[in-house]
Structure formats: C-alpha cells, structure tokens
Amino acid sequence: MENAVVLREWFDRVDAAGTGNITAPQLQSALAVGNLDFPLSVVQQMIRMYDFDRNGTMSFEEFLALNKFLQKVQTVFSSLERGRGFLSLEDVYEALIKLGFSLDSPAFYTVCESFDKSKKGMVRLDEFISICIFVQSARNLFSSFDTTKQGKVTLDFNQFVYCSAEAEYI
Numbered sequence: 001m002e003n004a005v006v007l008r009e010w011f012d013r014v015d016a017a018g019t020g021n022i023t024a025p026q027l028q029s030a031l032a033v034g035n036l037d038f039p040l041s042v043v044q045q046m047i048r049m050y051d052f053d054r055n056g057t058m059s060f061e062e063f064l065a066l067n068k069f070l071q072k073v074q075t076v077f078s079s080l081e082r083g084r085g086f087l088s089l090e091d092v093y094e095a096l097i098k099l100g101f102s103l104d105s106p107a108f109y110t111v112c113e114s115f116d117k118s119k120k121g122m123v124r125l126d127e128f129i130s131i132c133i134f135v136q137s138a139r140n141l142f143s144s145f146d147t148t149k150q151g152k153v154t155l156d157f158n159q160f161v162y163c164s165a166e167a168e169y170i
C-alpha cells in the first residue's frame, strides 16, 4: 500500500457499501486477508487512535493517518526480523526505541507478556503492531494529563479510574 490511489482502492473495497466509513469488524476482516490477525479490541483501538471526528468509525483521512503509523511500525519490524518472521524480546525493545518509546524493564516485560500470545518470546508482526498500538495509546492518554510536558503526571482517584477504564479498552 504505497500511493494514494492504491490506498483509496483498498479503502473502497473494505467499505463495500460506500458509506465513507469503515467499522472495526470490517477493518478486522480486511487485515485478516493480509494475514494479520488482531483481536477486535486491538482493531477498535486502532480506529480510536485516529478517530479525529470521534464517530467510532474510520473515514479515508483517518485511515491515511493510521496507515502512516502502521507503515512506520512495519518498516521497523522488517529492519529487525532478519528473515525469521518474528522478533525476539531484545529486538522488540530495540524496535520500540527506534519508534521513540523507551520503556524500563517492568513496563516493557509487562507489555510484552500481554501481547506475546505464544509466550515464547517470538513476537510476530501482528503482535508487534498490537504492542505499538497499546504503547502509542498509553502515550496519548498520558500526554493528555502531562500538560506541562515534564514526563510526570499527578492523578486524583477519579482520574486514575478514568485512565484504568480507557486502558481497559486497549
């Protein structure tokens, strides 16, 4: 999926009814055709990340933004998988740094545990994308509280409950 025409064709094929918007189940099946199997919750999160008009579905413009993010993630995956088709946990750590996420060990291993389905430390592309979607969403949520951009937030109990509920969707 390189140029705008190809992307438009792809979008219109998925949006078979021509509504101008793609729903989470439609996106899930379309990605599955490309051998990327995501739980519906992750696909919903992909849509939520770029749902600029907050209508719960994905317009073509929102899709372009998501596609840009996925391309970046895929490029980093390809640069580290060395023909094996998966990343080791060390690779994932390095990949996240390349994408601008530098996590400490407890945060990193907890995230990996949640998304490495086989629990063998072999992270496939769809699992890696899920990790990146999670970390990016967490960063967006964090940034919405870190208004002074100091890398630290103070939460009262209500805000903590709000964050936990948001993370639940991820």
Ligand SMILES: [Ca+2]
Pocket: 050, 051, 052, 053, 054, 055, 056, 057, 058, 059, 062
């Ligand atoms: Ca939308």
